[in-house]
Amino acid sequence: MQHSNSLYRKRKLLNRTVMVLCSAAALFGIFWLLAILATLLWQGVTAIEWSTFTERTRMSGGGLGNAILGSIMLTLGGTIIGTIIGVGAGTWLAEYGRNAVLGSVIRFINDVLLSAPSVIIGLFIYALVVLPMGHFSGWAGILALAVIVIPVVIRATEDMLKLVPDSLREAASAMGAHRWWVVVRVCYSGARAGIITGILLACARISGETAPLIFTSLNSNQWNFFDLGSEMPNLPMTIYQNMTINSFIPRQVELAWGGALILTLTILVLNIIARFMSRDTNKR
């Protein structure tokens, strides 16, 4: 009895220890998020004024207006192009290529591209677009961001379409609807919320991407209204340059933190909206 009691106590102690360690790990993870957000708020809030949004970037003072506008354009452009290609390809994978060999090859390659380093994608668009054109441009930036969006949207579209029950497709086909009509009217409406969640997550991801823009859109301190043929100012590159080559000017570093705060809050809000949408689908 004594022996089994001590064994019991040992097991209980081990269990307690490991579980405390696991809880500590969870607290640790949340601690990082809070630490980073706290630093951002602390450094960023004081830097943001009204002029931050209305004035362009300058060596002395200035704001981030042109960078914010440029970032919105690049992100929207990348999201739109990436969505069109991604939804189409995802549809093929889920509706036509489900059991095809080609389908599984594409699925595999897509999964690899999903986590390919963004710096490589920047270099790819540099070699493909910037070198032949001879100069950096907003289009190149949009294309690089679109290449990052595509795998995310493909994955979301395919997964969501696969959740639509086959009996719905069969019912629609039995009523005499053609295949494409079934996909567009029946499958898409069933998968809509999930696909939009995927698009929002992709949009959130590219709005903070810096590495691919170094080689494609670069940056500029001028206002650029819809001239995608020339360099497009953007928030991540402005933050990067203010923290590195302009870091000897205190106001530039301050603005970088302000920009970082704006960027992170935007991304967190996009992420939270996306997750609320996916929760609504799960409930249904």
Next chain:
Amino acid sequence: MSDSGRSETSSPLLSMSQQEGRALARHGLMDRLFKNGTGALAILVLVLLGGIMLSLLISSWPALVTYGGQFFTENRWAPNQQVFGALPAIYGTLITSLIAVVIAVPVSFGIAIFLTELCPAVLRRPLGVTVELLAGIPSIIYGMWGVLVLAPLLQWLSPTIFPTGTGLLTAGIILAVMIIPFITATVRDVMNTVPAVLRESAYGVGCTTWEVVRSVVLPSIRVGMVGGVILGLGRALGETMAVTFVIGNNLFFSATLTGQGTSIAALIATQFNESTGVQRSALLALGLILFLITFAVLACARLMLKRMQRRMP
């Protein structure tokens, strides 16, 4: 569809069957268009992969031809002397990623076990979302945070090991914070695939939570766990902005853990826009090497995760 309205105005004499025939033909055409159109977009994924490899290979060819094997053995990167050695960058990339994985794996597994086994059901979702939000923060923010908070902190903790606060270990720690959410999410998802009956029967014979996790849950998801960890490694290898700020950008090879160094991605990001000619080509060659390394790593991870998924119900 709007078919009836149009045919009435254009040719009221058409019989019903002719109208139906037209509609059928049009739908048939749309069917083919839709199938082939989406198919072409799907094939674009393959074209993308091929295009990335090919364009990097072509644009890095001049440097590869000029330097050959020396490119991999030369232990410094000195553009002003036209000496380009990939060794310091490759070493930095591998070592920072390894440090990141060593730190991130125990923490991620702890969080995943907490989320699946311990956490009260009410907290499970908010905590899971918090971890996922951490994954959404752009890497440049991690880099800035590393410069402002982590590097001075390390310098203050141990000035002998971290004379400036920056270096390979600092970069590894930042990378660890970045990949913890990725590994956690994957491990949590595969842990959730273990059937509840298995867990319940283990609890039923009197196992403690830890015994259930160690002897029932973890053994049955071994492949998935390894896949998740390698996925995190793939992330760390290609990370650019977080590393660039804190790695120190030392372009000479030195086999240290804590000293300053550089990584492939950081080297490309810092030098690309000031480079011309063969230096730019050499940077693109570095990009090609990075792509091949990450491709191999990610392909391994995906194959493992796929074997895992096949067992899911």
